[in-house]
Structure formats: structure tokens, C-alpha cells
Amino acid sequence: MDINKNLFVCSLAQMPDFVKKYQITHMITLMSEYEIKEDGFVFPKELNPDNWLHIDIRDTSNHTFRKAPKIYHIQKIIEWANNLPEDANLLVHCYAGISRSTATALMIAVLKNGIDSIDDSFNWLIRHRPIAIPNILMIELADYALDANGKLYDKVIDYHESIKGKLII
Secondary structure, X not given: OOHHHHEEEEEOOXXXXXXXXXXXXXXXXXXXXXXXXXXXXXXXXXXXXXXXXXXXXXXXXXXXXXXXXXXXXHHHHHHHHHOOOOOOOEEEEEOOOOOHHHHHHHHHHHHHHOHHXXXXXXXXXXXXXXXXXXXXXXXXXXXXXXXXXXXXXXXXXXXXXXXXXXXXX
């Protein structure tokens, strides 16, 4: 998968337009069941349900929260992404398109491009989703699952520190 051509990140509100505009063939939704029911999620008719992965998590970095991201969520995403066809157009979205989806897109970019690509993958993410603030718990778990030895986690922590106090959303 060429992340520059085939990997997309957005919010729930943008998802229907992205599916059509980019001819999305596969999709990852990172929203809790409650969010799915309450926030207007409508499965796109253009997408085959077999090409959809739903990860039932909330946007939190508190690992004690019941719907917090867990290692098995990250492993499921990695396994699913590893089995994508080479020509898949993958859309990753969460409610706001800022935290869970950007953490997942970064994880997939590193998975596809290799651990040595962390800087390039991160730069790709910020270019394509300037409002990205990757979920730090997901990144910590992904760092472990991808055997990145702290490199992915450190990159995102440094970014979080660099934008502290500068955010206007």
C-alpha cells in the first residue's frame, strides 16, 4: 500500500464524502458503540461490509477507562491492515478525525513503510491531517506491538510537547 495514494484520514462528518471522492474500498471506524448509535453513523452503501473494521473504543489515554484502547485492539488493526490488498484505498476515521484515527493511520503508515520510516510517516500524517493529535495510549501500544523500541512513542510525545498551549480547535 502506498500511503501517499491509498491511505486517508477524516472525521465522521467527512466520511461519506471521502468514501465517494477517494473511491474507498476499505474502512476502519474507531468509535464506541455508544458513539455509533448517538452520533449519526451511517454505513456507506458504496462499501462492502466485509471490508470494514470497527474498533469499539473511546478517545481516552487513561488505560483504566472501560472503553480505552487495549493491546488487542492494536493487534487487530495490525492484523487487518497486514491483510489488505495492495490496491486497497483505506479510510481511517473516528468522530473528530484528530486523535484515534490519526494514531491508527500513523501506526499503519509505520507498519507499511517500516520502523525506519517513523519520521517520514509522521510528516506524511501532519501534511495530510494538520489537526492530528494522535492518541498517546494507542501510540504507546502500537510502539510495543510494532517493536519500535520507543521510537514511535517518543516521536509523538515530542510532538504533543511541541504543540502544548498552541492548539486552537
